[in-house]
Amino acid sequence: MRAHSGVFHLLPLGLRVQNKLESLIDKHMSSIGASKVSLSHISTEELWKQTGRHSSNSEFLHINDRRESGFLLAPTHEEEITALVASMVHSYKDLPLRLYQTGRKYRDEKRPRQGLLRTKEFMMKDLYTFDSSHEAALDTYAEVRQAYTNLFDELKLPYLVADADSGNMGGKLSHEYHFVSPKGEDNVWSCDSCSYVANEELVEKATPETDLDKTDVPGEPVPPLSFQGISMDRETAITILIARPPDLPDTTISWDSISSFVNLHAVKRMYPDLDTSIDTASLRGLLSSAHKHKFLCSPSLPELARTAPEALDLIMEAYTHAQCERGQDTSSDLGESWRELVKEIDASVIRPGDACPRCETGKLDVQKAIEVGHTFHLGTRYSDPLSALIAVPHSTQKEAIHMGCHGIGVSRLIGSMASLLSDSAGLNWPRAVAPFEAIVVTSPQITEEDSVGVYDQLQGVDTVLDDRKGKELGWKLRDADLIGYPVIVVLGRAWKEGKVEVQCRRLGVKKVVERGEMRQEVKRLLEQL
Incomplete structure (x- = not known):
């Protein structure tokens, strides 16, 4: 029952559903040797500052006590659990260690909506794993993924497992667990012929190989789209040439609308230091004051299959146009061979029907989905700044613990199951979590x-x-x-x-x-x- 915006009470039957789901989670966490803990809801800003996540997070719910101690209601517990383990574990002999909890989390959600799917207070299961080496951590990651598969299989509901971006959690390996639903806020892409599934941050498409030296390609070169951006330190202006979609008229695309024709996540992979959070109005002013310029090309540009001089002319024309828009000198040379500017990542927007990057015959399609679980291989993202170090064999120096973080949104899972199975007569719970069978x-x-x-x-x-x-x-x-x-x-x-x-x-x-x-x-x- 809704108490306030983004805050809900659980009545007796709803609590039975939550308790059964927690028991199901306990069973599968026990299967991989995880021990249950209960961490405080209160965290401290100091830990978040040490890991660099304090300034970048605007969803904290702060607590002002009489001493102004800098407390906050924990939105997640990576910092707290790492600090706890750092104080107690000092040798590789104490590992592996797998600790999890199911408890309340708090985030200052700007726009709570869709019941339990997006709230200010929610229940979540988070498992934290600690290993003495990278290889051991990857083995643990595989075990956790299997436990997640077993758990979701027991619910007997269709779900997708997508390759995912780690975001500010850190690490380079993560997977998301989704229920396909029109109420979902995520776009999940999948192949109709193979097992390829990826979220919108990581999805790729097959790009035809291009012979940059071929000179007999018919047709006129098509002007590319020119995407403008700036680096995180505001020192480097970035221009990325991207192939114009074939159904897009050969007209000038406004600065404000060009992002709708570009795969921003692929652009970010082309240039990881790109700041994609800046609005258009601010970007114009920042570009005019940038001291350096970086110029890149997407490999799917059809004009790069033409003769080198023609391709270079197009690149130089777009480059000059970008310089003029910023009011900068247009006489400067690119300073490097145009072939070296071509990146393997295709940053053109992905559309349904595009070729799968994993198989030869498959086509990609997109579905709306609700994310209900996420596994992260963190590496030493938190153990390094929080000095979670252990003595290891054959070394006189201590090394950072290798970590993983694996979450299941308990409240969100309850809300999504209710949404998926409901009909005009009412709810329809899976047997495993129904208030009564x-x-x-x-x-x-x-x-x-x-x-x-x-x-x-x-x-x-x-x-x-x-x-x-x-x-x-x-x-x-x-x-x-x-x-x-x-x-x-x-x-x-x-x-x-x-x-x-x-x-x-x-x-x-x-x-x-x-x-x-x-x-x-x-x-x-x-x-x-």
């Missing part, structure tokens, strides 16, 4: 003895009995559908003949069975959910 619903004419007798017969099934007085059978059935119990056992007209009706809305089942067959039928249905 089955409910016994009775009409007012059924005696309490008979109702309790049927309830007792379902021993071994997590069942609830709706014996509320003054409620008609139809009202109880609608309420059971609204709550989303996987299986409903109805004691109605058929009870006169010693029979019950078993319903499963998700499987489209309504079946009258003998009382003696009821438990077996309920368990048969539950095994499919």
Whole structure:
């Protein structure tokens, strides 16, 4: 139930769903030898400053105590857990170590929306792994991924695992777990012929090989798009030439709209120091004061398949135009061979139907999806600045611990499951996390003895009995559908003949069975959910 913007209360049935999901997580974390901890909700700004994440994060919820101690409500716990381990672990003999918790996180979400999918306060499971070497950390990462696969398989819901960008978490290896949903905020690309899946930050497409020395390519050169940017230190202006989409008219594209024709994430990979957070108005002024210039080309430029002089003319024309827009001298030379400017990364925008980069026949398509889990191989991103060091064999110097961080959004997972399986009648929970696996619903004419007798017969099934007085059978059935119990056992007209009706809305089942067959039928249905 919504209490405030981005803040929710859990009522008894919702809490049962959360508790069951936590128990499921506990089971799969135990399978890889992880130990459960409970870290404080309160963190300190000092740790975040040491790792460099304080200034870049605008979602902190700060706490002002009487001493102005610089506390904040923890949005995540990489800094705290690393500092804790650094104070207790000093030798490779103490590793590997796998610690996890399921607890509340806090972020000053600017625009809370879609119920539990984006909130200010949320439940999250985060597993932190510590290993003595890079190789051991990669082995741990593989084990965690398998545990995640087992966990999501047990929910029996379709999901995608996408190659992902690590962002400010650090590290170069990460994967996201998604439920496909029109309510999702992520774009996940996948191939229709192979297993390639990637989020929009890492997705690539196959680029035809280009012979830069070929001179007999027909047709006129097509003017490329010229993307402008600036480095993080504001010292270097960047120009990147990108192939013009074939359906785009041969007209000038405004400064403000060019980003819609460019894969900004690929541009960032071409030049990692590029600052993509600057708005257009600010960028113009910053470019005019830049002291250096970097010029790059995407390999898919069709004009680079022409003769070298023609290609160079096009490059120089775009370069000169970019210099003029900044009001800078246009007489300076590029200073390097134009072939050396060509990068292997294709920064042209990716569209449905583009060729898969992994197989020869596949085509890419995009789907909206909800991210519900994420695994990160962190390396020494946090152990270095927080001095989480260990003694290692055959070395007199201590080395940084190799880490991993692996999260599951518990609140978001609950919200996404509710969204995925709901229909016009109500919710429809997976068996593994349903508040109860089955409910016994009775009409007012059924005696309490008979109702309790049927309830007792379902021993071994997590069942609830709706014996509320003054409620008609139809009202109880609608309420059971609204709550989303996987299986409903109805004691109605058929009870006169010693029979019950078993319903499963998700499987489209309504079946009258003998009382003696009821438990077996309920368990048969539950095994499919």
